[in-house]
Amino acid sequence: MAFSFYMPDIGEGVVEGEIVAWKVKEGDRVKLDQPLVEVMTDKATVELPSPRAGRIAKIHYRDGQICPVGQILVVIDDDAAASAPSLHAAPAPHAAPAPHTAPATRAAPAAAHAAPTAHAAPAAPAAPARATSGGGSIQVVDVTAARPRVLATPATRRLARQLGVELGAVPPTGQHGRVTTQDVRGFQANGGGALQGGPAGKPVAPYAPIAIARGGDEERIPLRGIRKKIAEAMSRSVHTAAHFTYVEEIDMTELVAVRERAKARAAERGVKLNYLPFIVKAVVSGLKKWPQLNASLDEATQELVRKKYYHIGIAAQGPHGLAVSVVREADKRSIFDISREIDRLGEAVKAGTATRDDLTGSTFTISSLGKLGGVLATPIINFPEVAIIGVHKIEERPAVRGGQIVARHLMNLSISVDHRLADGWDGAMFLQDVKALLEDPTTMFMEMV
Numbered sequence: 001m002a003f004s005f006y007m008p009d010i011g012e013g014v015v016e017g018e019i020v021a022w023k024v025k026e027g028d029r030v031k032l033d034q035p036l037v038e039v040m041t042d043k044a045t046v047e048l049p050s051p052r053a054g055r056i057a058k059i060h061y062r063d064g065q066i067c068p069v070g071q072i073l074v075v076i077d078d079d080a081a082a083s084a085p086s087l088h089a090a091p092a093p094h095a096a097p098a099p100h101t102a103p104a105t106r107a108a109p110a111a112a113h114a115a116p117t118a119h120a121a122p123a124a125p126a127a128p129a130r131a132t133s134g135g136g137s138i139q140v141v142d143v144t145a146a147r148p149r150v151l152a153t154p155a156t157r158r159l160a161r162q163l164g165v166e167l168g169a170v171p172p173t174g175q176h177g178r179v180t181t182q183d184v185r186g187f188q189a190n191g192g193g194a195l196q197g198g199p200a201g202k203p204v205a206p207y208a209p210i211a212i213a214r215g216g217d218e219e220r221i222p223l224r225g226i227r228k229k230i231a232e233a234m235s236r237s238v239h240t241a242a243h244f245t246y247v248e249e250i251d252m253t254e255l256v257a258v259r260e261r262a263k264a265r266a267a268e269r270g271v272k273l274n275y276l277p278f279i280v281k282a283v284v285s286g287l288k289k290w291p292q293l294n295a296s297l298d299e300a301t302q303e304l305v306r307k308k309y310y311h312i313g314i315a316a317q318g319p320h321g322l323a324v325s326v327v328r329e330a331d332k333r334s335i336f337d338i339s340r341e342i343d344r345l346g347e348a349v350k351a352g353t354a355t356r357d358d359l360t361g362s363t364f365t366i367s368s369l370g371k372l373g374g375v376l377a378t379p380i381i382n383f384p385e386v387a388i389i390g391v392h393k394i395e396e397r398p399a400v401r402g403g404q405i406v407a408r409h410l411m412n413l414s415i416s417v418d419h420r421l422a423d424g425w426d427g428a429m430f431l432q433d434v435k436a437l438l439e440d441p442t443t444m445f446m447e448m449v
Helices: 080-088 154-163 181-189 225-240 253-268 276-289 335-351 424-439 441-447
Strands: 002-006 016-022 035-040 045-049 054-059 066-068 072-077 129-133 136-140 243-251 295-298 303-306 312-318 321-327 364-368 387-391 395-401 404-418
Touching (some): 016 225, 035 225, 225 321, 243 424, 253 276, 253 335, 253 441, 276 312, 276 335, 276 364, 387 424, 404 424, 424 441
Parallel strands (some): 312 364, 364 387
Antiparallel strands (some): 002 072, 016 035, 035 045, 054 072, 243 404, 295 303, 395 404
């Protein structure tokens, strides 16, 4: 018997997922809970297990395609004769359709095997289809048939609410019929009317995409997966926040000595101690004094949300691109504990096993390239946060102390702040407080809780 596995609701605000890689192919036999596919959302990359044993009959979405929540992802022939006793069992967590949604008939066999289209209209509600085996029956429900689903990211939905735009009325120009933020802004700028000028009545995007002509020996790589998500996140941040950057030089000489003395004790506890945990603690202390930087803008309600918890994001290069892992409740952790957590998160990112909680929910981000940190950078704010710090390399340079030129371990810190939500004074004073704590570690330890 054919069993339709629908794209599950992976997390709050997630309406679609990009297929990263299938672990199986059509015709393969799978076991219960065997990994089927890697799916990437705005939040994280997750691995979906098979909800039952059987044979892969049909894969509806291929690598690189976008599958909306509630659409059929894969059809599994679960060998009805062998599995008849399980027909009355509770449905698998990822396969259960929403109970409140009106049922609809399964698509006809020809339609079921057709490739998904970008603007396919939802089927009209009809009587539920039942498949019978022995004395029992199972119900196959199309959870998307009761109402049309608008494809849009959470940020686009928030923008539509903020501008008072009915999202379902906006002509989509994005891939697979997705409504983009540019669509919403263009729709609102045109007085709520459809954008004009497209061929055959199709809407025109607010700006025309640039085509790069072929010019010789070159390689073309599809923009998808992690790289695409990074591009979308950076573009959203740059076009939303009003960035300004402030830079300060930090004399790390005293902290270099403290770390050197603490390395042996850290090693006894299995901790490889670097400077990042100290910076995390200094940042948390500064955020407590300048709470407007540990905040986010709720665009739907137009409220600045100051957060009294401190989940520090660590932006670093992973094997698949930039990743922001999150040290939760950093204010309640010791230097050694923060170091362990940063190492754990780094290993999880490299192995591809980082969970949604590992990669979401940060309130403030530290961007560090370690020894490759360079002299200066202007980091892009991790939307929807208010600020981000860039950590640059520590190197021995000449400095004037007491009228003498001496060698000191110097480092630059840069901070980018959303000028809509915080003033230049706030960012500068925050960084001065972080500087004071790093230059005199004794005061840092006094401020720890």
